[in-house]
Amino acid sequence: xxxxxxxxxxxxxxxxxxxxxxxxxxxxxxxxxxxxxxxxxxxxxxxxxxxxxxxxxxxxxxxxxxxxxxxxxxxxxxxxxxxxxxxxxxxxxxxxxxxxxxxxxxxxxxxxxxxxxxxxxxxxxxxxxxxxxxxxxxxxxxxxxxxxxxxxxxxxxxxxxxxxxxxxxxxxxxxxxxxxxxxxxxxxxxxxxxxxxxxxxxxxxxxxxxxxxxxxxxxxxxxxxxxxxxxxxxxxxxxxxx
Amino acid sequence: xxxxxxxxxxxxxxxxxxxxxxxxxxxxxxxxxxxxxxxxxxxxxxxxxxxxxxxxxxxxxxxxxxxxxxxxxxxxxxxxxxxxxxxxxxxxxxxxxxxxxxxxxxxxxxxxxxxxxxxxxxxxxxxxxxxxxxxxxxxxx
Numbered sequence: 001x002x003x004x005x006x007x008x009x010x011x012x013x014x015x016x017x018x019x020x021x022x023x024x025x026x027x028x029x030x031x032x033x034x035x036x037x038x039x040x041x042x043x044x045x046x047x048x049x050x051x052x053x054x055x056x057x058x059x060x061x062x063x064x065x066x067x068x069x070x071x072x073x074x075x076x077x078x079x080x081x082x083x084x085x086x087x088x089x090x091x092x093x094x095x096x097x098x099x100x101x102x103x104x105x106x107x108x109x110x111x112x113x114x115x116x117x118x119x120x121x122x123x124x125x126x127x128x129x130x131x132x133x134x135x136x137x138x139x140x141x142x143x144x145x146x147x148x149x150x151x152x153x154x155x156x157x158x159x160x161x162x163x164x165x166x167x168x169x170x171x172x173x174x175x176x177x178x179x180x181x182x183x184x185x186x187x188x189x190x191x192x193x194x195x196x197x198x199x200x201x202x203x204x205x206x207x208x209x210x211x212x213x214x215x216x217x218x219x220x221x222x223x224x225x226x227x228x229x230x231x232x233x234x235x236x237x238x239x240x241x242x
Numbered sequence: 243x244x245x246x247x248x249x250x251x252x253x254x255x256x257x258x259x260x261x262x263x264x265x266x267x268x269x270x271x272x273x274x275x276x277x278x279x280x281x282x283x284x285x286x287x288x289x290x291x292x293x294x295x296x297x298x299x300x301x302x303x304x305x306x307x308x309x310x311x312x313x314x315x316x317x318x319x320x321x322x323x324x325x326x327x328x329x330x331x332x333x334x335x336x337x338x339x340x341x342x343x344x345x346x347x348x349x350x351x352x353x354x355x356x357x358x359x360x361x362x363x364x365x366x367x368x369x370x371x372x373x374x375x376x377x378x379x380x381x382x383x
Contacts, residue, residue: 008243011250029276049347051340053311060315061281075346101345108346133267143271146258179278188282192311194304194340195351 029182037137038204039176040231041190042213043112045238047197050075050110054189054198055095061177061188068163069093070174071114071189078107078240086240111234111241112198114189115140115161115174116222119229123153123162123173132171138203138231139178144170158226176200203231281315284308288316291323295372302373303352312336312371333365 002010050073058064058071073094077087091098094110101108117140124132124140131147134140142153147170154162154171162173177187185191186200201210213235220237221230234241263269285308289296292309299305310316318326334356343353356362370376 011246032276034272046348049340049351050344053339057282057310057315077346097339097342098344098346100343103345110346130261130266130268133265133271135272136264141271141275143268143275145274146268146271175275178275180280180282180284182276183280185280185282185284191282191284191308194307194311196306 031184032182034136036204037181037202038231039138039181040117040201040203040233041114041176041187042199042201042210042219043232043234044197044199045109045111045234045236047195048073048110048112049195049197050094050098051194052094052097053192053194054112055093057188057192058174059095061180062175064172065166068166068172069095070161070172071112073098074111074113075101076107076109076111076238076240077101077103078238080106083238083240086242107238107240109236109238111237112189113159113161113222114232115157115176116159116228116230116232117174117176119231120227122156122158122226122228126152126156128152135178139176139181140173141175141178142171142173144168144172147171158223158228159230201233279317281317282310283315283317283320285310287320298370298372298376302375304372304374333371334360334362337365337369337371 052073054071055069055073059069062070064070071093072090074088074090075094075098079087087103089098098110117138119134119138121134121140124134127133128150129146129148131144132140132142132153144165149164149169149171151164151171154164157173162171164170165172177185177189180187181200187198190198190200199210199213201214202208203211205211214233217235219233219235221233222237222241223230258268258270260269260271261267264272288309295309299307312331313328314331316328319328338356341353341356343355347353354360360368365371368377
């Protein structure tokens with residue numbers, strides 16, 4: 001026999017249990033199990049030709065508003081040993097490619113940039129409502145139906161990868177094409193990179209061809225001193241890149 | 243007691259049902275984000291029908307360039323090839339995006355100054371885009 005006192009004790013537990021009952025199954029990709037994957041990206045700077053295909057593909061695939069970028073390409077020029085003061089340009093995020101350079105010497109190269117899908121991401125830590133989060137497969141996402149548009153995450157990202165959507169007024173960023181990778185496809189930027197400079201990597205899958213590359217090459221992340229657990233891994237990253 | 247019940251009622255009203263299911267976020271958001279439609283079909287789907295093009299492409303330096311990198315998003319075409327016909331890209335513009343000379347490009351990558359090389363003539367006049375090593379009129383191997 002349950003007394004009135006015991007019934008009150010059970011109420012909070014019942015409320016929590018009922019939440020789980022109502023939750024149902026949220027995954028829209030039936031053959032996809034989040035915990036089987038841990039996503040990152042490999043970017044080989046020595047292969048990037050600055051064509052802007054990745055930027056255009058990302059804009060098209062994700063309806064990125066004009067003038068804003070989820071991914072972009074920077075062109076670096078480093079004079080001899082002046083690593084502390086590289087000259088960087090990125091006209092329209094590199095979306096239309098790059099005009100001929102005015103430099104004739106020094107080091108010149110392209111660096112594609114995007115959200116680093118950090119395992120310890122500063123942006124998710126500052127969100128006051130839990131609208132941005134890390135999924136169990138290592139992707140940092142934004143729930144735009146729940147985002148307040150407070151901009152804390154935009155300020156917190158040390159890589160400048162977020163922006164406020166000009167119409168929705170919610171935070172926006174690279175989703176690592178979550179709607180594609182959960183269906184077994186690669187991201188739009190990787191699919192459209194003509195030289196294979198970008199490769200999606202499943203860091204939990206030992207059969208992923210990029211894993212062998214990672215084992216045998218010296219790769220680096222951007223701003224490693226911040227210990228954000230960045231998962232965009234660069235091959236051939238120059239020390240001048242910020 | 244009344245306050246506690248009021249808290250539960252308000253909580254049930256304001257906090258989404260799936261919030262906290264996986265962590266400090268709305269669990270249903272994961273499914274919503276992954277259910278968005280794709281626009282780029284992926285080269286595997288293209289190659290299922292266009293195996294003749296794949297054969298030509300595989301023999302040349304564009305073997306690893308995926309179809310939609312040049313032809314644009316084709317998910318609609320893949321869904322209904324009769325209704326949605328892809329337009330042929332203008333090779334004078336398309337090829338230059340990759341092959342226009344720029345000091346920041348990797349040294350081994352084939353580059354030309356298009357104004358000197360072709361003066362605006364479409365690249366496909368002299369090169370077969372799917373396999374630029376072949377000349378137009380040459381039989382596909």
